[in-house]
Amino acid sequence: MTATQTRVYNFSAGPAVLPETVLEQIRDEMLCLPGVGSSILEISHRGSAFMRILADARDRLRRLFSVPESHEILFLQGGSILQNAMIPANLVTDPGQAVDCIVTGSWSKKNSEDVKYYGKLNVAWNGKECNFNRLPADSELKLSSGAAYVHYTSNETIHGIQFHGIPEVGNTPLVCDMSSDMLCRPVDVSRYGLIYACAQKNCGIAGLTIVIIRRDLMERRSGQLPTYLDYSKHAAEESMANTPPTFAIYVSGLVFQWLANEVGGLEAMRKINERKAAILYEAIDNSGGFYRGHANPSNRSIMNVVFRTPSEESDKAFLDAASRAGMTQLKGHRSLGGIRASIYNAMPVAGVEALAQFMTDFARKN
Ligand SMILES: *Cc1c(COP(=O)(O)O)cnc(C)c1O
Secondary structure, eight states, rough: OOOGGSEEEEEEOSSOOHHHHHHHHHHHHSOOOOSSSOOGGGTTTTHHHHHHHHHHHHHHHHHHHTOOEEEEEEEEEEHHHHHHHHHHHHHOOOOOOOOEEEESHHHHHHHHTTTTTTTTTEEEEOOGGGTTTOOOGGOOOOOOOOOEEEEEEEEEETTEOOOOSSSOOOTEEEEEEOOTTSSSSSOGGOOOSSSEEEEETSSSOOOOOOEEEEEETTTTTTTTGGGGGHHHHHHHHOOOOOOOOOOHHHHHHHHHIIIIIIIISHHHHHHHHHHEEEHHHHHHOOOTTEESSOOOOBBBBEEEEEEOOSSSHHHHHHHHHHHHHEEEEBBBOTTTSSSSEEOOTSOOOOOOOOHHHHHHHHHHOO
16 A cells, blocks of 8 residues: 555544444445445435435434433434524524523534524623633523523534533523534433534534434424424424435444444443543643643543644644654644644544654654
8 A cells, every 4th residue: 555545543623534444334335235236325215225224323323322212313414504593493482582502612603693593692601701711610601581492512623622511501401512522422312402413523424414302392383494494394204304315324324333333332432532532631731831732621622632832833843744644634723723633433542642652752852
């Protein structure tokens, strides 16, 4: 194999690394799905082969993530960004009703921006002044009474901060953007009104958005919205209201299977993720100040590790040298600069160890 044919350690924030065994299975089945005689890319979504793939993916996710029967699982399109509109469209019943948004970084800020088309935005907390380097305690939240829902983002992909508990919001339905950390650990799904995640960070590839919604919330505006925007229509059609993203659903089904069978479930995945994150944060903390982490230590993300070197020049030198050493896509988001190592479920421990070693060597040489 030439250098460009060798797989590197890919720290992309998304679309992101997939488990190698999943890629191998996709390759092996690409020309011919077993028993079907065609590729997954070429078959009808109404045929029995795909219907089984869809049902399997949904069942596997329900078991893996312990989704209670009170909640529906929907496979949608439009990315997380469409959910910014779909959620208020379905959950706000009156344009004067408040929606409480906890703004902890670029994503939760963006998530709050479409609320105004359907209801009244109340920013329950805003981390802008501290440059989104920490998360609020429950006591800091300014929640409104009678809000349609409270929205937060469990992991801020750009700023590298992550909630390690669930905000306490009383009886108001809690809505969470888990785009960059769903399935990184077990979650008590019953505490949520709605959870959503685009698949291309931790659950599969671009094109699929997973929505887990408490069934009673789907009824709030059922039948009063355009077809695609109405959760209850997707639920009634079992995610087949129109052609679903067939290939993306197939890939996510394989990722769920990998998590259950090879990793051993979400508690096992959590342990591995915590170990991987600890390796990188130790490299930062033991660098004598050479590396500076962005996140307040108690809010550090186990998915996106964000830090900088002493200067923009050394950030650039770091990125160039890392890339030559087979570690790619480490550039921080353009809004923040610096370095970001995204270490989703599929990033092997060996990749993180290689990066930590590289960090130690780079700091010593510079
Ligand atoms: C990537 C990301 C999104 C954006 O998802 P799209 O599929 O591009 O719409 C939203 N929220 C978070 C937390 C993300 O990490």
